[in-house]
Amino acid sequence: xxxYDFKLAPNPRRVRIFxxxxxxxxxxxxxxxxxxxxxxxxxxxxxxxxxxxxxxLDDGRYLAESVAICRYFEELHPEPALFGKGAFERATIEMWxxxxxxxxxxxxxxxxxxxxxxxxxxxxxxxxxxxxQKKVVEMRYRWLDEEFGQRQFIAxxxxxxxxxxxxxxxxxxxxxNISIEPQFKHLQRWHQxxxxxxxxxx
Amino acid sequence: xxxYDFTLAPSPRRVRIFxxxxxxxxxxxQVDIMRNAxxxxxxxxxxxxxxxxxxxLDDGSYLSESVAICRYVEDTHPEPTLFGAGAKEQATVEMWxxxxxxxxxxxVGHVWSHLSPVSEGRTKRIKEFGVIERDAAAAGFAMLDxxxxxxxxxxxxxxxxxxxxxxxxxxxxxTVDITIQxxxxxxxxxxxAVSSRRSAKA
Numbered sequence: 001x002x003x004y005d006f007k008l009a010p011n012p013r014r015v016r017i018f019x020x021x022x023x024x025x026x027x028x029x030x031x032x033x034x035x036x037x038x039x040x041x042x043x044x045x046x047x048x049x050x051x052x053x054x055x056x057l058d059d060g061r062y063l064a065e066s067v068a069i070c071r072y073f074e075e076l077h078p079e080p081a082l083f084g085k086g087a088f089e090r091a092t093i094e095m096w097x098x099x100x101x102x103x104x105x106x107x108x109x110x111x112x113x114x115x116x117x118x119x120x121x122x123x124x125x126x127x128x129x130x131x132x133q134k135k136v137v138e139m140r141y142r143w144l145d146e147e148f149g150q151r152q153f154i155a156x157x158x159x160x161x162x163x164x165x166x167x168x169x170x171x172x173x174x175x176x177n178i179s180i181e182p183q184f185k186h187l188q189r190w191h192q193x194x195x196x197x198x199x200x201x202x
Numbered sequence: 203x204x205x206y207d208f209t210l211a212p213s214p215r216r217v218r219i220f221x222x223x224x225x226x227x228x229x230x231x232q233v234d235i236m237r238n239a240x241x242x243x244x245x246x247x248x249x250x251x252x253x254x255x256x257x258x259l260d261d262g263s264y265l266s267e268s269v270a271i272c273r274y275v276e277d278t279h280p281e282p283t284l285f286g287a288g289a290k291e292q293a294t295v296e297m298w299x300x301x302x303x304x305x306x307x308x309x310v311g312h313v314w315s316h317l318s319p320v321s322e323g324r325t326k327r328i329k330e331f332g333v334i335e336r337d338a339a340a341a342g343f344a345m346l347d348x349x350x351x352x353x354x355x356x357x358x359x360x361x362x363x364x365x366x367x368x369x370x371x372x373x374x375x376x377t378v379d380i381t382i383q384x385x386x387x388x389x390x391x392x393x394x395a396v397s398s399r400r401s402a403k404a
Contacts (some may be wrong), residue, residue, distance in 0.1 A: 048345050049305055057290075065304075068297035075289035087277035088263070095270035103251055106308065129331045143250060 002027040003069070004046070004054040009033060010105075010172040012053040013202070014066040017164045020199035022077050026055075034118070067097070070161055082161045089156070096155040096162035104140050105169040107133040111176050137178055141187060148186035152193075159194070167194045204229040205271075206248070206256040211235060212307075212374035214255035215404070216268040217275075219366045222401035224279050236320075269299070272363055284363045291358070298357040298364035306342030307371040309335040313378045320377070339380050347386040356392070361399075369396050 005012045005028040019026060031037050031052055038050045047054045047064040055063040055072065063069050074083050084093040113119055114130030144166070147154065155162045170180065170191060180187050194200060205221075207214040207230040221228065233239045233254055240252050249256050249266040257265045257274065265271050276285050286295040315321050316332030346368070350356070356364040372382065372393060382389050396402065 048349060049301060061290075063293050063297055065297040065300040068293045068300060071296050072289050072293035075292060087274050088259075088265075090277060091265050091270045091274035094273050095265055095267045098267040098270060099251060102308075106304075124334060126328060126331050126334070128328050132326065132328070147250075 001058055002029055002056050004029050004031045004043075004052050004056070006031055006033050006052055009052060010168045011051070011066045013171075014164050014168050015053045015055075015069050016202035017168070017199045018070045018082060018161065019073065020202035021080065021082060021159070021164075021197075022073060024073060024077060036122075067101075067161070082159070082164070084155070084158075084160060093155045093160045093162055096160070097165050100154065100162050100165040100169060104137070104144075105165060105172075107136040107140070108169050108173045108176065108178070111137065111178065112172070116176055134178065137173060141180060141184055145184035145187040148190045153190070159197075163190075163194050167191065167200065171195075203260055204231055204258050206231050206233050206254055206258070208233055208235050208254050211254055212370045213253070213268045215373075216363075216366050216370050217255045217257075217271050218404035219369070219401045220272045220275060220284060220363065222404035223282065223284060223361070223366070223399075224275060226275065226279060269363070284361070284366070286357070286360075286362060295357045295362045295364055299362075299367050302342075302346070302356070302364060302368045302371055306339055306346070307367065307374075309338040309342065310371060310375045310378065310380060313339060313380065314374070318378050336378075336380060339375060343375075343380070343382060343386060343389060347382075347389040350388040350392055352388070354392075354395070361396075365392075365396050366401075369393070369402060373397075 003012070003015060003026050005016070007030065016028075031043065033052060037043060038047075038052060044050055046056075046062050049064065051064060053064075053066060053069060055069045057063065063072055071083065074081070084090040110133040111130050113123055114125045114133070115127060119125065144154075151157060153159050153163050154166055173179075180191060182188070205214070205217060205228055207218065209232065218230070233245070235254060239245070240254060246252055248258070248264045251266070253266065255266070255268060255271060257271045259265065265274055273285065276283070286292040312335040313332050315325055316327045316329060316335070321327075346356070355361050356368050375381070382393060
């Protein structure tokens with residue numbers, strides 16, 4: 001078993017943090033996506049979308065998509081539960097994980113895609129899209145600050161995969177010059193708490 | 203229990219089909235999002251992101267995000283399984299569900315927001331972006347056709363939530379003139395089979 005990884009990319013980091021929270025170690029193989037290694041035929045046979053991370057199983061099969069990989073490990077190593085227990089908690093964590101992905105991570109990804117100098121040579125940038133999404137991200141931070149005023153973690157009183165998604169997204173936003181403004185005290189408090197967990201360094 | 207729904211929108215349809223496949227009937231309440239019935243303070247209390255569908259539970263709590271609602275239904279009514287059984291199958295279903303959501307459904311949504319006459323005036327439109335996303339969606343259709351090959355369903359040997367997501371995506375894509383191409387025989391065969399299931403009318 002091994003994971004195709006890239007240290008600097010946000011999605012593989014989600015899986016590394018997840019494994020660290022579970023206390024699991026899986027060999028990592030670096031794929032330099034900035035050099036386009038993931039767009040070569042050999043890698044596209046592993047994942048037709050060219051994304052990382054990808055988990056290679058011992059039977060030679062491959063699993064792509066960060067959350068699919070995390071769910072595989074959750075099933076094999078249920079403790080500590082990071083997807084929740086029982087129908088309502090599991091659905092609540094799924095809801096928050098998806099909100100963090102679609103309402104937070106996707107707009108941050110679009111800022112990166114359309115404004116960052118490192119993507120300029122790889123995709124057709126439309127700066128107006130990046131600026132529009134930057135405003136969306138600022139709105140989400142305001143909303144998240146209100147949410148974190150009500151509870152310790154994003155989906156409730158327990159750390160979950162939704163916190164991992166949110167932390168990785170917010171750290172990636174920082175790389176795109178979007179920081180948590182000082183007035184968002186609850187969001188700051190949560191970010192400091194999750195960033196000081198040993199898993200955050202994974 | 204009831205579902206806040208809008209018949210014409212693609213996301214609530216995912217949940218309606220899921221319920222139909224499970225043989226579950228619950229009351230639906232229409233929320234006319236084209237007339238902004240979801241942009242009220244009352245609605246934001248149910249879902250701060252203002253989107254449909256929402257499941258209201260008997261204890262007065264709310265679940266939003268289509269897949270979170272489906273997962274709740276799966277956990278409370280496990281048969282027939284639509285998220286897969288066992289670690290490998292569950293992760294494979296999750297992988298395909300996400301590939302279709304993130305790499306095809308999301309760009310189709312952008313095409314709708316930025317190019318469709320129906321969405322005119324709802325958000326600031328960037329036509330050039332709509333055109334790029336149209337190409338991304340078309341590439342997604344081609345990827346799906348290749349990945350399906352002779353296979354019966356999107357994630358493997360049995361019908362799953364990934365088929366529901368793909369069906370809703372393909373039907374929604376048609377409203378912005380993104381269609382299965384003549385040469386995409388695998389996708390066409392799959393579509394004919396899945397859309398003739400009784401649940402597709404839900």
